[in-house]
Amino acid sequence: MTGSERYSRQVILPGLGAAGQEKLAAARVLVVGAGGLGCPALQYLAAAGVGMLGIVDGDVVTESNLNRQLLYSAASIGRAKAPEAAAALKTLNPGPVYQPHRLYLGNRDALAIIPDYDVVIDATDNFETRYLLNDACVLLDKPLVYGSISRFEGQVSVFNQDKQSANYRDIFPVPPARETILNCAESGVLGVLPGIIGTMQAAEAIKLVTGIGRTLSNRLVTFNLLRQEWIELALTPRPGTPDLIPAGAEAFMAYNYRENGTSCEPEYTDVGPEAFDELLASPGAVVIDVREHGEHPRITQFPHVAIPMSEIVEKAAAYRHRTIVLFCHAGIRSAEAAAFFPRGNKVYHLKGGIVKWLRYHQRRVSH
């Protein structure tokens, strides 16, 4: 297969060659989301002769998809995307193995499916799955080719290529508040934009597999279609990022990536001093001291508001769809306070309290 006429134009490329084609034929690439980004990525990867392509999508094709999701035709409307994409790709190139997964990726699916692949492509359209996929790829040591779009702009990067690589949380440590997000249905999209960004993702996946060129690891590229402008930004791993990512399979399974989960348990995330500092610097976060008025030590090192536990019940309701960062003396009350904030907030609390935070900074100064 690798010697066939089909791939002759890429096999003659310097650097790629028959060896590169064999790597492609042996590669397994998982594309999560078979929509605006996923369709072009899948088309080019299938055409390039990637040995196995996994396709994850739980959605069905709608007429409004057809301006940009070119794997589908008018006859596809109402059909499930994953098998429909697999069938279309089979006619494009019958060589590769296509593995459709008709589901919306959940924690369990991520741990079950991702280990079977060498490279993962984030072609999703929501923050819940983006964070889930990012954390799963960190946990499972898989390179993740990231792409996203908004109106006439796109972002592309390669995360987690190796131990020195940045990941999504090094750029955006925590998901934004829900009400500030526009999706394609609300914000509109011109078909060529995901075509360009999804094709860039396919290119990065091919580079990861074959080892040619230099990937976008530790670089984020942003594209503006109206200005026809590409801007490259350097990325570095943050010291606090590992604290934000579930440390093992068990913690990952317990992590709720869906803000509107059905769980009645209070939803909050424990953070240590390092991650706390990251949150202090994250724009839009509300930092709240839940100790009673007059408690020591007084904190002047960072801006915050004081809402003692005795007032938290009545005052918490005023905070909707915000990132809330709670602290108290030792971390007991702040964990309790987390339960009083309305669903839709991202709530963090400083484990070990301000005492631990102060000790952490003293240690850093004395070194």
Added chain:
Amino acid sequence: MKISFFGQLTDIVSGSTIEIDAVSSTAALVEALNRRYPAMRQVSYAIAINKKIVNGNAEIVSDAEIALLPPFSGG
């Protein structure tokens, strides 16, 4: 000091760049932006100084090129 905005942040500041008085840290930058554009308090974004995404409270040297990027969810 020139600040560039990406994505929907351009809606808040009504354009892709603005000029502000020089600031020396990202914390001061965030504060200045929040004062001038209260809607900036509601949104998440990453800050790049001289084409490098920074974390924590980073120093801003004079003549630095600042860019603010929101996360995009679409796909």
